[in-house]
Every structure is written in C-alpha cells, then in structure tokens.
Amino acid sequence: MKEFSWNLVKGLMPYFMILLVLGIIVGILARLNYLVKTKINQKIASIKTDGGICPQCGGKLIMRKGKYGSFIGCSNYPNCRYTQNK
Numbered sequence: 737m738k739e740f741s742w743n744l745v746k747g748l749m750p751y752f753m754i755l756l757v758l759g760i761i762v763g764i765l766a767r768l769n770y771l772v773k774t775k776i777n778q779k780i781a782s783i784k785t786d787g788g789i790c791p792q793c794g795g796k797l798i799m800r801k802g803k804y805g806s807f808i809g810c811s812n813y814p815n816c817r818y819t820q821n822k
C-alpha cells in the first residue's frame with residue numbers, strides 16, 4: 737500500500753510541476769495585465785482630468801487614489817463626493 741501511494745505521488749509529480757509552472761505564468765500574466773491596465777487608466781484619467789470641472793460643485797476634478805485603484809474625483813472631497821468613471 738505504501739509503495740502504491742509513493743508511485744502515485746511520483747506519477748503525479750509531472751502534473752504538479754506543470755500546474756505549478758502554469759500557476760506562476762498565470763500569476764505573472766495577471767500582474768502584467770494589471771500593470772498595463774493601471775498605466776492605461778492613469779493615462780486616460782490624466783487626459784480626462786485636464787481642466788475637468790466638477791458638475792456638482794464647480795470644483796476641480798483631480799485624480800484620486802482609492803481602495804480599488806485611481807479614479808477621478810472632486811478636489812472638494814469630502815464636502816463633494818462626485819466621482820467620474822474611467
């Protein structure tokens with residue numbers, strides 16, 4: 737029984753290795769994708785914020801950093817909670 741399970745582990749080893757490598761690759765790709773998206777979003781935000789005026793209070797729109805990344809918000813926050821989608 738012991739030998740059987742050891743052989744099973746040895747037999748599955750290549751699959752574990754493949755899964756491990758795939759996991760690493762997916763992790764790197766996800767990270768790259770996130771970085772590229774963040775860069776693009778920052779670019780778009782910087783273009784959008786150029787001379788942007790808050791429609792709610794007339795304040796300046798600036799790029800803010802929140803829990804879920806950067807977004808465009810009113811410079812009068814927290815008095816004005818206006819935010820703009822990217």
Ligand SMILES: [Zn+2]
Pocket residue numbers: 790791792793794795810811812816817818
């Ligand atoms: Zn505002």
